Amino acid sequence: MLEEQRLDASVHDRFGFSCGEPALDDYLRKYAAQQSAKGLSAVFVVVDDAQPRQILGFYTLSAAQVDAALLSDAEQKKLPRYPVPCFRMGRLASSLTHQGTGIGALLVGLAVDRCLKARAQVGAYALLVDAKTEKAKAFYVHYGFTACTDSPMTLYLPLG
Numbered sequence: 001m002l003e004e005q006r007l008d009a010s011v012h013d014r015f016g017f018s019c020g021e022p023a024l025d026d027y028l029r030k031y032a033a034q035q036s037a038k039g040l041s042a043v044f045v046v047v048d049d050a051q052p053r054q055i056l057g058f059y060t061l062s063a064a065q066v067d068a069a070l071l072s073d074a075e076q077k078k079l080p081r082y083p084v085p086c087f088r089m090g091r092l093a094s095s096l097t098h099q100g101t102g103i104g105a106l107l108v109g110l111a112v113d114r115c116l117k118a119r120a121q122v123g124a125y126a127l128l129v130d131a132k133t134e135k136a137k138a139f140y141v142h143y144g145f146t147a148c149t150d151s152p153m154t155l156y157l158p159l160g
């Protein structure tokens with residue numbers, strides 16, 4: 001059965017993970033645990049409980065804000081002029097060995113669900129993502145994210 005867990009460097013095999021984007025693999029191997037320990041981002045992995053060391057996918061969440069002027073006209077009408085509080089999914093990737101099997105969809109769903117729960121305690125208007133490539137952008141658009149005006153590789157999904 002698939003499980004979501006907080007990244008634990010003593011349990012999860014970060015070096016066995018590859019998603020095809022070296023920058024994301026490098027982040028997981030070298031920086032994710034450090035950033036998590038410093039409180040800069042929360043890192044979540046999906047594993048199969050039959051092989052609990054093997055990371056099938058991961059995502060990160062942090063607090064963020066966005067200038068309302070970067071959102072659509074319809075969104076701007078609902079928002080104040082000061083920076084709008086948000087969550088940011090800084091990174092998301094699924095293992096090359098499991099791409100095309102629904103792990104990406106699961107990661108997005110888990111991240112949105114976590115943001116909706118956190119939003120009961122801390123105000124946040126939307127979930128932001130930074131797409132590293134056009135392919136990644138297409139993936140997020142598939143899930144209803146909208147590109148920011150003047151910053152087309154940053155996309156947002158209103159949580160309301």
Ligand SMILES: CC(C)(COP(=O)(O)OP(=O)(O)OC[C@H]1O[C@@H](n2cnc3c(N)ncnc32)[C@H](O)[C@@H]1OP(=O)(O)O)[C@@H](O)C(=O)NCCC(=O)NCCS
Pocket residue numbers: 019020021024091092093094095098099100101102103104105106130131132133135136137138139140142
């Ligand atoms: C992008 C990525 C996360 C997709 O993960 P995945 O595990 O292959 O995705 P899934 O199998 O869960 O696919 C879920 C859905 O997304 C769609 N999809 C997958 N990649 C897509 C893409 N690049 N563009 C549009 N849709 C895409 C699938 O067709 C599927 O659609 P469906 O549910 O309607 O059938 C994965 O390819 C990856 O990790 N790539 C390298 C890292 C990366 O680009 N990360 C993005 C953040 S910068």
